[in-house]
Amino acid sequence: MKGQRLGLRKQIGLKLFNSLYDTAVERHTLRTLFWECTLRCNLKCRHCGSDCRTDVTERDMPLADFLRVLDEEVTPNIDPSQLLIIFSGGEVLVRSDIEEAGREVTRRGYMWGMVTNGMALSRERLRSLVAAGLRSISVSFDGFEPIHNHIRGNAHSFERARAAISYIREIEGLTYDVITCVTPALVERLEEWKEYLISEGITRWRIFSIFPAGRARHDDTLHLNAEQFRHLMEFIRHTRTEGRIDLNYACEGFLGGYEGEVRDHFYMCNAGVSVASIRVNGDISGCTSVRANYTQGNIYRDSFWQVWQDRFEVFRNRRWAHKGECAECRVWEFCRGGGMHLRDDDGELMYCHYKMLK
Amino acid sequence: MNAKLKIALLSMLGFSTVACCGSKKAGGKKDDAQPQIIESDSINTGIILMYGVPFPDGRPASPISEEEAAKRVEEIRTNEAATEDNVEVQKKEENEEEITIQRGPAPAPDGTLVTPITEEEAAKLIEEMESDKGKAQHGPARLPDGSAASTLSEEEAAKRVAEMEAKSEQAQK
Ligand code: SF4
Ligand code: SF4
Numbered sequence: 001m002k003g004q005r006l007g008l009r010k011q012i013g014l015k016l017f018n019s020l021y022d023t024a025v026e027r028h029t030l031r032t033l034f035w036e037c038t039l040r041c042n043l044k045c046r047h048c049g050s051d052c053r054t055d056v057t058e059r060d061m062p063l064a065d066f067l068r069v070l071d072e073e074v075t076p077n078i079d080p081s082q083l084l085i086i087f088s089g090g091e092v093l094v095r096s097d098i099e100e101a102g103r104e105v106t107r108r109g110y111m112w113g114m115v116t117n118g119m120a121l122s123r124e125r126l127r128s129l130v131a132a133g134l135r136s137i138s139v140s141f142d143g144f145e146p147i148h149n150h151i152r153g154n155a156h157s158f159e160r161a162r163a164a165i166s167y168i169r170e171i172e173g174l175t176y177d178v179i180t181c182v183t184p185a186l187v188e189r190l191e192e193w194k195e196y197l198i199s200e201g202i203t204r205w206r207i208f209s210i211f212p213a214g215r216a217r218h219d220d221t222l223h224l225n226a227e228q229f230r231h232l233m234e235f236i237r238h239t240r241t242e243g244r245i246d247l248n249y250a251c252e253g254f255l256g257g258y259e260g261e262v263r264d265h266f267y268m269c270n271a272g273v274s275v276a277s278i279r280v281n282g283d284i285s286g287c288t289s290v291r292a293n294y295t296q297g298n299i300y301r302d303s304f305w306q307v308w309q310d311r312f313e314v315f316r317n318r319r320w321a322h323k324g325e326c327a328e329c330r331v332w333e334f335c336r337g338g339g340m341h342l343r344d345d346d347g348e349l350m351y352c353h354y355k356m357l358k
Numbered sequence: 359m360n361a362k363l364k365i366a367l368l369s370m371l372g373f374s375t376v377a378c379c380g381s382k383k384a385g386g387k388k389d390d391a392q393p394q395i396i397e398s399d400s401i402n403t404g405i406i407l408m409y410g411v412p413f414p415d416g417r418p419a420s421p422i423s424e425e426e427a428a429k430r431v432e433e434i435r436t437n438e439a440a441t442e443d444n445v446e447v448q449k450k451e452e453n454e455e456e457i458t459i460q461r462g463p464a465p466a467p468d469g470t471l472v473t474p475i476t477e478e479e480a481a482k483l484i485e486e487m488e489s490d491k492g493k494a495q496h497g498p499a500r501l502p503d504g505s506a507a508s509t510l511s512e513e514e515a516a517k518r519v520a521e522m523e524a525k526s527e528q529a530q531k
Binding site for chain 2: 014020113169203252260270
């Protein structure tokens with residue numbers, strides 16, 4: 001097992017990557033913009049809303065409000081063809097105007113994509129989304145039927161997700177991946193699950209894990225212990241050497257000896273560096289996984305572009321996170337206190353991936 | 359050291375900093391589309407966020423028939439069976455080799471494939487580049503002078519890298 005140990009080759013690589021990261025921070029070129037267009041959802045997933053950040057009674061953001069930000073703030077300042085807009089939720093497909101939104105952003109030259117649980121994705125709906133310019137889509141698929149349905153809280157959710165993936169495969173050139181949130185129930189069956197995904201013709205797979213916070217804090221069916229986490233890392237590392245399915249662990253946190261082996265890239269938190277989000281209530285933040293406390297402005301009050309250019313200090317300069325266990329940490333230089341989503345309302349670290357590898 | 363050089367070095371060390379604009383076929387193999395080098399500020403595009411979607415490739419999407427889709431899945435399954443032997447060989451190699459380069463070499467800035475080099479070669483190369491410039495550079499420090507990297511303990515290597523960095527900073531002042 002690799003554990004925390006960093007070999008010399010990796011240290012050199014990380015140092016090189018670190019300085020590229022510094023340049024990326026300095027330039028903070030906006031490459032991904034989340035539009036949290038709704039908080040409504042057709043499922044009640046056990047891990048959802050684990051950061052308890054928003055009120056689900058919040059109304060959807062009118063499309064016109066988002067387009068105004070694009071037209072007045074974003075388009076004049078960037079090359080639209082270089083920006084990926086991700087429609088996020090809630091479940092995006094509960095909105096009936098997603099196709100219209102897609103057409104509007106496509107017309108302006110942007111790429112767009114969306115994440116879905118697949119419940120409302122019929123073949124026809126997918127084709128109309130593609131006609132509206134959809135370029136990339138991710139489907140949540142959390143394990144075999146009982147596991148997936150348990151997490152998603154719906155007896156039909158597995159079948160719907162599976163069908164959605166089969167429709168996606170019918171679209172030539174549509175970039176996609178399948179996202180699995182690995183829970184203790186799946187961790188021992190990862191090999192089987194991998195074989196299943198491959199047999200379904202799935203070529204691209206992303207894994208993430210849940211850390212104990214918010215609603216998920218007391219749900220033992222959701223979080224992995226240290227041994228299971230290490231098992232997961234070994235599984236990903238091994239799967240990537242096989243080259244049969246393109247597997248990545250999500251950005252999340254620094255992974256010590258597994259850096260460079262379980263993802264296509266080294267660990268890097270892009271929130272506020274190349275990723276921004278416009279929340280359903282107009283709040284401007286880094287990536288959507290970050291808590292409300294780190295909101296940098298609001299589109300109904302502030303200029304989005306000015307906020308992106310002049311604020312976001314808390315995201316771009318992580319010195320403030322050099323406290324508590326991070327202050328003593330020997331890999332601080334490479335980790336810089338972990339992903340922004342791992343910080344609680346007071347800036348304290350809630351979870352350290354690296355420590356799980358001891 | 360400029361960004362291109364750093365990316366090339368990372369590639370030589372067997373690490374990828376690129377996002378590929380070609381979609382991937384079943385079996386994790388990339389298709390014929392040329393990988394696109396993304397420079398410094400764009401190392402981001404290849405990074406997959408927890409709740410994001412993968413960066414799209416260059417092609418617009420268009421539907422194929424249900425039958426064609428089913429045929430392709432079937433092809434994948436057949437290929438799988440055919441490559442099982444290769445996987446076995448790979449598994450064996452993996453056990454034998456401590457450093458495993460993921461998915462083969464990454465492309466260099468000019469699009470050519472870079473052959474991975476050993477740690478020792480990388481260390482030598484970095485040192486040569488540093489001394490070529492004749493002055494301390496900002497960023498990653500030079501590697502321990504002269505001695506073979508592989509004979510150093512992890513701690514010693516880390517210590518020397520830190521020392522070099524300190525010297526480099528001093529020289530800059
Ligand atoms: S203690 Fe902090 S700096 Fe160290 S690995 Fe954990 S999150 Fe990163
Ligand atoms: S906040 Fe977390 S999920 Fe978002 S970019 Fe950073 S590490 Fe990734």
